[in-house]
Every structure is written in C-alpha cells, then in structure tokens.
Amino acid sequence: MASEELLSSWTDTATRTAIVDYVARVTGDGPDHVVPEERIATFDNDGTLWCEKPLPIQLAFILKRLAEMAEADQSLKSKQPWKAAFERDYAWLSGVMTKHYEGDDSGVTSLMGGILQAFAGQTVDEYEQAAYAFVMNGRHPTLDSTFAGCAYQPMIELLRYLEANDFTTYIASGGDRDFMRGIASEIYGLPPERVIGSTNALRYDEEADRIVYLAEPDVFDDGPVKPLRIWSRVGGRPTVAGGNSNGDIQMLNFAGGAMPALRLLILHDDADREFDYTSGAETALQRAATDGWTVVSILNDWSRVFPGSQ
Amino acid sequence: MASEELLSSWTDTATRTAIVDYVARVTGDGPDHVVPEERIATFDNDGTLWCEKPLPIQLAFILKRLAEMAEADQSLKSKQPWKAAFERDYAWLSGVMTKHYEGDDSGVTSLMGGILQAFAGQTVDEYEQAAYAFVMNGRHPTLDSTFAGCAYQPMIELLRYLEANDFTTYIASGGDRDFMRGIASEIYGLPPERVIGSTNALRYDEEADRIVYLAEPDVFDDGPVKPLRIWSRVGGRPTVAGGNSNGDIQMLNFAGGAMPALRLLILHDDADREFDYTSGAETALQRAATDGWTVVSILNDWSRVFPGSQ
Numbered sequence: 001m002a003s004e005e006l007l008s009s010w011t012d013t014a015t016r017t018a019i020v021d022y023v024a025r026v027t028g029d030g031p032d033h034v035v036p037e038e039r040i041a042t043f044d045n046d047g048t049l050w051c052e053k054p055l056p057i058q059l060a061f062i063l064k065r066l067a068e069m070a071e072a073d074q075s076l077k078s079k080q081p082w083k084a085a086f087e088r089d090y091a092w093l094s095g096v097m098t099k100h101y102e103g104d105d106s107g108v109t110s111l112m113g114g115i116l117q118a119f120a121g122q123t124v125d126e127y128e129q130a131a132y133a134f135v136m137n138g139r140h141p142t143l144d145s146t147f148a149g150c151a152y153q154p155m156i157e158l159l160r161y162l163e164a165n166d167f168t169t170y171i172a173s174g175g176d177r178d179f180m181r182g183i184a185s186e187i188y189g190l191p192p193e194r195v196i197g198s199t200n201a202l203r204y205d206e207e208a209d210r211i212v213y214l215a216e217p218d219v220f221d222d223g224p225v226k227p228l229r230i231w232s233r234v235g236g237r238p239t240v241a242g243g244n245s246n247g248d249i250q251m252l253n254f255a256g257g258a259m260p261a262l263r264l265l266i267l268h269d270d271a272d273r274e275f276d277y278t279s280g281a282e283t284a285l286q287r288a289a290t291d292g293w294t295v296v297s298i299l300n301d302w303s304r305v306f307p308g309s310q
Numbered sequence: 311m312a313s314e315e316l317l318s319s320w321t322d323t324a325t326r327t328a329i330v331d332y333v334a335r336v337t338g339d340g341p342d343h344v345v346p347e348e349r350i351a352t353f354d355n356d357g358t359l360w361c362e363k364p365l366p367i368q369l370a371f372i373l374k375r376l377a378e379m380a381e382a383d384q385s386l387k388s389k390q391p392w393k394a395a396f397e398r399d400y401a402w403l404s405g406v407m408t409k410h411y412e413g414d415d416s417g418v419t420s421l422m423g424g425i426l427q428a429f430a431g432q433t434v435d436e437y438e439q440a441a442y443a444f445v446m447n448g449r450h451p452t453l454d455s456t457f458a459g460c461a462y463q464p465m466i467e468l469l470r471y472l473e474a475n476d477f478t479t480y481i482a483s484g485g486d487r488d489f490m491r492g493i494a495s496e497i498y499g500l501p502p503e504r505v506i507g508s509t510n511a512l513r514y515d516e517e518a519d520r521i522v523y524l525a526e527p528d529v530f531d532d533g534p535v536k537p538l539r540i541w542s543r544v545g546g547r548p549t550v551a552g553g554n555s556n557g558d559i560q561m562l563n564f565a566g567g568a569m570p571a572l573r574l575l576i577l578h579d580d581a582d583r584e585f586d587y588t589s590g591a592e593t594a595l596q597r598a599a600t601d602g603w604t605v606v607s608i609l610n611d612w613s614r615v616f617p618g619s620q
Contacts, residue, residue: 037501103367125540168503191347192545193478193503204537206560208436209540227514231434231521233543235491235502251514256517 003164009154009304016301017295019158022262023165026239036166041240042251043155045173045197046182048244048266049188051150053275054141055094058179061134062111062122063093073121081114101246101280112217116200120215124178124202127213132182143274145308150188151310152266154302155242156293159188170238172230173197174222174247196233197221208299222247225267240300242266242296246283255262263293270298271307311356313474319464319614326611328604329468333475336549341488342570344549346476346509351550352540352561353465355483355490357383358554358576359498361460363585364451365404368489371444372421375428383589391424398519409454410532411556411590425509430525434512437523442492453584455618461497461505463611463619465552472550480539480548483507484532484557506543532557552576552606556593562603573603578607583615 008294010016026034046052055063066085066090069076076082084092096107119127135147143150151168171180171190177197184190221229227250230238241248241255242264255261265288270276288295296307320326337345356362365373376395379386388394394402406417429437445457453460469479481490481500487507494500510525529540537560540548551558551565552574565571575598578585588595598605608615 006465136521176540195544195545199542202538202542203562204534204564206563209563222512224516228512228521232487232509232512233503235505251513253516253519254514 002074003161004157006161006164007154009157009158009302011301011303013301015294015296019161019264022214022240023162024259026260034259038236038239038259039162039165039167040111040170040234040236040238041159041162041167041242042170042172042196042234042238042255043159043241043247044243044248044251045171045175046244048242048248049145049151049155049171050150051140051143052266052272053094053277055090056097057135057138057140057147058175058176059093059151060097060138060141060147061179062115062118063088064138066114066132069118081111083193085114098280108220116215116217119200119213123211124211124213127178128182131179132135135183136186137148142305145306148183148187149199149306152302153308154303156188156307158242159190166192167240168234169195170194170234172221172226172229172238172251174220174226176200177221196229209218224250226251232255240264243284245281246270247280249284249287252284252287262289263288264296265293266298268298269300270302270305273309274298313471315428316471316474317464317467319467319612321611321613322390323611325604325606329471329572329574332550333472337475344569348546348569349472349477349504349547350471350480350544350548351469351477352480352506352544352548353469354553354555354558354561354564355481355552356487356554357578358552358558359461359465359481360448360457361462361584363404363450363578363587365424365456366407366452366485367445367448367460368485369403369406369459370448371441371489372425372452374400374444374448376424379428390404391421393515395424404492408590418530426525426527429510429523432523434521434523437488438492441489442496444620445493446496453616455616458493458497459616459618461610461617463614463617466498466617468552469500477550478544480504480506480540480544482531482536482548482551484530484536486510487531497527506539511573534560536561539565550574553594555577555591557590559594559597562594562597573601574596574606575603576608577607578608578617579610580612583619584608 013081025032027030046056052093063085066082070082070086077086092250096111099107138147140150177199181192181195184195199218201214201218202211203214204211237257238255239259240262242253244266268275335342356366373395377394380392380396387396406421409417448457450460485507487509491502491505494505508531509528511524511528512521513524514521547567548565549569550572551562554576562573565573578587
C-alpha cells in the first residue's frame with residue numbers, strides 16, 4: 001500500500017508491522033472491516049505526540065506566567081505554586097504529575113489553584129495567542145529545539161498515514177484543550193475541532209461579545225474521564241488509541257468495543273535522543289504486557305525522533 | 311452559482327436573496343472573504359430544523375418513557391412530571407419551556423428530575439437506539455407524518471447549500487445531544503461529531519467497557535451557554551447562525567465577530583402548513599428588528615415545509 005511510505009521514520013520492526021497489518025485488516029474486505037465513519041483515532045499529547053520531560057510544555061508556559069505574577073506581587077513569592085515558579089523549582093513541579101499518577105492530588109490542587117488565577121479574565125483569543133507564541137518561540141530546556149520542534153516525527157507520520165486510510169484523528173489529552181488548539185494545526189495538522197482536553201470554566205460576555213476564563217476548573221480530562229470526553233465530542237469509540245501513561249489506560253481500554261482495536265503505548269527508553277523513564281506508566285505497561293497492547297519503543301522503533309533531527 | 315439550485319423549496323424573496331448574497335460575499339474575492347476553515351454554520355434544532363409544536367419531539371419521547379414508568383409504579387401517578395405524562399397533560403408539559411423563556415424554571419427543574427431518573431443507568435447505545443426508533447417510527451400528534459418527517463425541507467436544503475460552499479455545519483441545540491445524534495445523520499446528513507446540545511452526566515464503567523447515564527444533569531445548552539458550547543466543540547465562532555427563540559439570542563449575537571455574519575431567525579407564521587406562534591421568541595424578534603437579523607417567514611419564504619409535502 002502506497003501510504004506506508006508515509007511511515008518513513010519508523011524502523012522495520014514488529015511494531016511497524018503491527019500498525020500496518022491492523023490498518024490493512026480494517027480497510028480490507030475481510031471480517032475485520034471497519035467503515036470509514038467508524039475509523040476514529042485518538043492520541044494523548046504529552047509524552048505521546050510530543051516530549052513531556054523534564055516537565056510538560058504547558059507547565060513551562062504556566063511557570064513563566066506564575067513567575068511573572070510573583071515578580072509583580074511580593075506576597076506570592078512564598079506561596080505555592082508561585083514560589084516554585086519564581087525559584088525555578090522544577091523538582092516540585094515535575095513531582096506534581098508523578099504524585100497524581102500515584103493517587104496523591106495535593107500538588108495538582110495547589111497547581112490548579114495557581115493556574116486558575118493566572119489566566120482568569122483572559123479571553124480565549126488572548127490565551128491562544130500567548131500559548132502559540134510560547135510554543136513556537138520558546139526553547140526546550142535541554143533539547144536543542146523550540147518547544148514546537150519537540151513533536152515526535154514518527155507520530156506526525158502516523159497521523160498522516162491513518163488519515164490517508166480514512167481515519168479521523170483526534171488529540172485526547174489531559175493537557176489543556178485551549179493550550180493545544182492554536183498549535184495543533186501548525187505542528188500536527190489537526191484542526192481545533194479535533195482537539196479534546198482539559199478545560200477551565202468559561203463565560204460568554206454578551207455585551208463585549210467575547211468568551212473569558214473564570215477562576216474555576218471545568219473538566220480534568222484524564223483517566224476514566226478520557227472515554228467520556230471522547231464520546232461526548234466524537235459520538236463514537238476510537239478504534240485506534242495511543243498513549244504513554246497510566247492516565248491513558250481507560251482510553252486504551254475503551255478503544256474498539258465490537259470493532260478490532262489498535263492500542264499503542266509509547267515507551268520512553270531512549271536517554272540519548274529523548275528521555276528514559278517509566279515513572280507514571282508502570283500500570284499501563286503491565287496492562288500492555290497482559291492484554292497484548294502494542295508497545296512503541298522510541299529506541300528500537302523510531303529511526304528519527306524529532307522533525308529537526310537526522 | 312450552480313449550488314443555488316439546492317435551495318429549491320425557498321421562494322424567491324428578499325430572505326433567499328439575503329442568504330445567497332451573503333454566501334457570495336464570503337466565498338468571493340472581496341473584502342468580506344472568509345477562509346473555508348472559518349466558515350462555520352450552527353443551527354438550533356427544535357423550531358429551527360424541525361417542528362417543536364404542540365410539544366418538542368424529545369419531550370414526547372420522554373413523556374412516553376415517564377408514562378411507562380407510572381404504569382409500572384403506582385406511586386408515581388400523583389407526582390410531576392409522571393402525572394402529566396400518564397394523564398397526557400400536554401398543557402403542563404408545553405408550558406414548561408414557555409415558562410423557562412419567561413424566566414421561571416420551576417417546571418424545568420421538575421421535568422429534569424423526572425428525565426434524569428427516566429434514563430439513569432441506560433448505556434449511551436441503548437438510549438440512542440431507543441431515540442432513533444421513536445423518531446423514525448413515532449407519529450406526530452397533529453401533522454400526518456412520522457416525527458422524522460417533521461424536519462423542514464428548506465433547512466435541509468440550506469445545510470447542503472452551505473456545505474456546497476465549504477461551510478461546516480453543526481446543530482447547536484438546547485435539546486439533548488444524544489437524543490439528536492442517532493437521527494441527525496439520517497434526517498439532516500450531519501454526523502454525530504457535529505451535534506452539540508444539552509447533556510446528562512456520564513460515567514465510564516471500565517470493567518463492562520460501556521458508558522452509562524448518571525441521574526445528574528451536566529450542561530443545559532441554552533441562552534448564554536450556547537456560545538460556550540459551540541466554542542468548546544468547534545474552537546471558533548460561527549459565521550452563520552440560525553435559531554427561532556429567545557434561547558438562541560446569544561448564539562446569534564456570537565456569530566461573526568470580526569467576520570461578516572448571517573443571522574437567521576425562523577418565524578412560525580403558517581398555521582395551515584405548520585404552526586403560528588411567537589411565544590418564547592418575543593425578545594429574539596425584537597432583536598431581529600433592531601439589529602437587522604434575517605427573519606425567515608415560513609408562510610412567505612418557503613414554498614414547501616416538509617419533505618413529504620408538495
């Protein structure tokens with residue numbers, strides 16, 4: 001099939017074969033055929049479509065904003081999460097998500113409080129523009145790249161390959177929907193209506209005719225909430241789902257239903273080209289082993305990791 | 311433009327001219343050009359795409375279910391909304407929405423309580439199948455038609471006409487999203503991911519791998535909530551918006567922004583072929599008059615109302 005040429009950054013391994021065989025089965029005339037309307041593919045973002053270490057890119061964006069707030073208001077400098085942001089205490093911040101996946105949400109609660117105050121009153125357009133500028137121009141702290149350049153080239157190819165086979169592709173991320181929307185079309189070729197994620201509460205200001213953020217959370221799109229958000233937006237199940245952490249387990253479990261499913265779990269095992277960690281993914285990796293989910297090894301399955309690399 | 315032929319049930323009036331002229335402007339090369347990605351059209355459902363009298367079709371569906379519940383449980387027969395459902399007290403039921411638009415939500419609260427209990431525990435698939443069967447087979451109480459046949463032929467033509475001009479069309483209804491999804495592709499040619507509406511809370515049952523309704527409301531997608539729901543789903547503003555009641559004012563206000571907008575307000579003024587009422591639309595009609603929104607008169611602007619009629 002000509003569309004396989006789209007997967008040029010995938011090494012010829014059993015993983016690539018599993019992907020190509022699955023697509024051949026569901027697009028073929030056999031009993032596993034899935035009609036194009038039901039060919040839905042959903043992908044987590046952080047750690048699945050782009051790099052999430054040493055800290056998620058959205059967290060770096062929030063950090064910058066919180067540090068600016070602490071700079072302007074002395075009283076915030078001794079209060080979390082502004083303290084960590086101002087002191088560039090990456091350990092506190094990267095520990096928040098690790099603790100979350102271990103069942104301790106105290107850090108998430110503190111961080112969320114800061115985030116809500118950081119962006120309350122902004123319009124959705126202002127926020128999107130700020131996020132876009134940050135991702136396109138900001139530099140990753142350790143990789144020699146903009147944040148935009150930290151998307152995984154093989155995953156971008158996989159999106160195009162699936163679309164060439166009449167799949168409709170979506171992001172379904174625990175990250176903030178509106179943070180991703182502006183850059184998703186630029187980086188991943190995904191239009192805003194195909195970005196699903198967490199949200200803060202919004203208010204329509206009828207007189208000024210604009211939508212602004214309230215200092216209230218709305219939905220944290222992770223774990224068992226992912227299938228609900230996908231179903232609410234799409235009106236169907238994914239048949240292909242890709243993730244990398246324990247927060248993706250329910251989405252991967254939800255894939256397929258009565259239809260054949262392809263479940264991909266990205267394994268970060270390449271310290272030289274990206275990062276090497278399984279923290280926050282232990283349960284997902286166990287499920288992959290027992291249930292036959294397809295583990296994608298960055299080390300072995302990808303000949304190239306980032307668009308700018310060889 | 312050849313696509314105008316799609317509007318065959320529209321009489322050659324100033325309304326039709328306003329629609330065709332608007333589309334020519336935004337698709338043309340002039341200063342009002344709108345790029346295809348920004349050509350978003352959102353339509354209310356009840357009273358805009360299909361008939362809502364003597365009571366909304368979803369309410370008839372709920373009524374049937376509530377009556378069945380009262381039949382099975384004697385204690386419900388004296389309690390609203392089961393009492394009204396069992397006694398076929400249409401006046402109580404149709405008054406609920408009228409009171410809502412007048413600012414009195416006591417009826418909505420009572421009705422919602424019943425609805426939540428009526429469907430709690432059902433899976434989303436069971437509910438969609440029941441709704442589909444009801445709409446396709448159920449008979450409208452006064453029009454000689456199935457409920458499915460109560461869609462407005464000129465509005466179906468308008469959807470196709472807009473799509474032929476690279477608009478992406480959506481339903482944005484105060485009605486229940488999941489009630490409409492199953493029938494939207496059949497009746498309106500709109501896939502499930504382009505149906506926006508009210509929702510009840512959902513839960514993902516991981517072990518059984520299914521999504522079920524909780525006895526909790528989630529979002530009532532009406533009035534100032536409509537712009538938020540549209541923006542959350544689409545990631546942009548509509549440039550074309552169509553409604554028929556006070557609950558559509560904010561959506562119509564939200565249309566356009568910096569882009570040229572077409573705002574359509576359906577006026578029910580044809581007692582012979584459909585219904586004649588302005589109840590619940592008084593403020594919207596005033597806004598149309600002062601702000602130059604395009605009022606669509608069923609009597610004067612449509613040569614045919616329903617697909618099955620002449």
